[in-house]
Amino acid sequence: MPNSELSTEEKIKDAAKKIFLEKGFGSATTRDIAECADTNIALVNYYFRSKEKLFQEVFRDSFTETFMPVTRILNDDLPLEAKIYKFVDHMTELLKRDPLLPMFVLSEMRGENSKICESLTELQQQGSSLFQAQLQEEAEKGNIRSANFEQVELSLMAMVIFPFLSMNMIKMKKNLSTEEFHQLVDERKKNIPEMLLTYLRQKG
Template sequence: MDKVKTENTELEILEAAKDVFQQKGMDGARMQEIADKANINKALLHYYYRSKQLLFEAVFKSAFSLLAPQLNKVLNDDSALFEKIENFTANYVSFVIKHPYLPNFVIQELTRNPEFVQTLRAQPNFPSMEKFSNQVSESIAKGEIREIEAEQLLINILSLNIFPFIGQPLLMALINVDKEKYSKILLDRKTEVSSFIINSIKI
């Protein structure tokens, strides 16, 4: 029971910290506030995480571990290139609708502390570009797609999928829609993005 209680307490801390970090960022968050939200005392919080930086890194790694499999699917699964683009777009949009805090949280904190990406790169689940690059080269050689750098294609895929979520308030104002209409637009992105990208590269 002690082990279960320990695991539950740690999960409650991470969930509370996620909410506070999401609202206030690393600099604005306070350990006392996180402890209060997790319904524990500050001493117990420090028993699990000696500093706010260590707690933040645990929350960030947890958040990135949710995103990493989505990136690995587009980079490393065995599906054909066009199918891979279609699957990634559909899965990513569905995934972020369920976890709306993730894109802003990850991008905000990588901007604040870009060196932290080196810590992420050391994780075993960090995505690798090698297989995707080879697949793009093979598709070009077969005459299936136009000449394009794999890095540029990946940036296009990620940008078109991510920005509608991190730029939501601005985009809602620019196109003058409410949240209900914008939610419909996001769902339509499941097919709109993949169609746009595929049509831009196929021969």
């Protein structure tokens, strides 16, 4: 997408997203963002009033972009196995495109950060997926073991998202290029569902 076709406002927001995701709110400066958007700092405040307001918009978008797909897929009307495979596949592809997304969202939620909590009380409600209910059903049908499905869901999230949170750590430790890292997470598309389903199908 040739950036010259975007409005100034869009260019600034895109730049802000890039800078905020790379550096976090504290280390990002208005000048960084303006330069990255190929404009000047006055325009940043002209369109968004303040760094804080601009950040709030970027954070909201990023939060939604990260967690909407999660709830959407987990609420899909799909059999368990297909759903798990789909979830891992789609989330992995999303995070390959935007690997800094979860680190940004989670790191800005550190401490008892009140700055974020406001914009979150609305967004958090969307959660409470039907995934756990589906697992419960399958367990009652005797198709899978009975287990703490809250923990299962958390482990699923962890196995998919964690590699991106520690991406640079992994790349550094194993000397991987971006492409090789992508291979690594692609392998997990088979691996994670396999582990999860093996566990669930083993009658306890």
